[in-house]
Amino acid sequence: EDQVTQSPEALRLQEGESSSLNCSYTVSGLRGLFWYRQDPGKGPEFLFTLYSAGEEKEKERLKATLTKKESFLHITAPKPEDSATYLCAVGPNDYKLSFGAGTTVTVRA
Amino acid sequence: EADIYQTPRYLVIGTGKKITLECSQTMGHDKMYWYQQDPGMELHLIHYSYGVNSTEKGDLSSESTVSRIRTEHFPLTLESARPSHTSQYLCASRGGNTEAFFGQGTRLTVV
Numbered sequence: 001e002d003q004v005t006q007s008p009e010a011l012r013l014q015e016g017e018s019s020s021l022n023c024s025y026t027v028s029g030l031r032g033l034f035w036y037r038q039d040p041g042k043g044p045e046f047l048f049t050l051y052s053a054g055e056e057k058e059k060e061r062l063k064a065t066l067t068k069k070e071s072f073l074h075i076t077a078p079k080p081e082d083s084a085t086y087l088c089a090v091g092p093n094d095y096k097l098s099f100g101a102g103t104t105v106t107v108r109a
Numbered sequence: 110e111a112d113i114y115q116t117p118r119y120l121v122i123g124t125g126k127k128i129t130l131e132c133s134q135t136m137g138h139d140k141m142y143w144y145q146q147d148p149g150m151e152l153h154l155i156h157y158s159y160g161v162n163s164t165e166k167g168d169l170s171s172e173s174t175v176s177r178i179r180t181e182h183f184p185l186t187l188e189s190a191r192p193s194h195t196s197q198y199l200c201a202s203r204g205g206n207t208e209a210f211f212g213q214g215t216r217l218t219v220v
Contacts, residue, residue: 031206032206032207032208034208034209036211041197041214041216042213042214043199043201043211043212043213043214044152044199044211045211046208046209046210049207049208087152089209091206095140095157095159096154096167097142097154097203097209098154098168099144099151099152099154100151101150101151102151
């Protein structure tokens, strides 16, 4: 059975304090790993797609990396506006898209 | 910017009523999805479609039904709403095996 596990569940950071979020997955054949940001009461907003081990993507203070078993989302020098829930999803095939439970990040000024 | 729209954004309705949540996308995506999400909880896939006239049940059992008569339209229907159906419903679309784009969601409250 396909599984996506995110850790930690919650992360409280001081502004400027860098950290990493983890997404580990078990799928029969990875067809893409996706990172999203979700603000309360809104739909998830797409951040990155990773397809193969060793791949990295960057956007502003965020950097996503992928290995054969897990992905990391690194937040460098976060600001309060980076506070959100970060979701990881995998496409075990071309049809389904399965999400992890998310990591809620709170950045204090 | 993603062109996927959900209506209504908020809906409060009485028990036993029939409701249809609308979802439309203008990107020509073949795949569309419905997720259910309670506040602070994870997304659960309840229905998906990989093209016109194709619909499949997702990982979470749901009393709702869906249809896909046109590529751009993927409505979700509840024949008889109950308080247990109170939740946020999120629609998404996807082309190929690329990323999915989400609508803003419909927050449903059944009283």
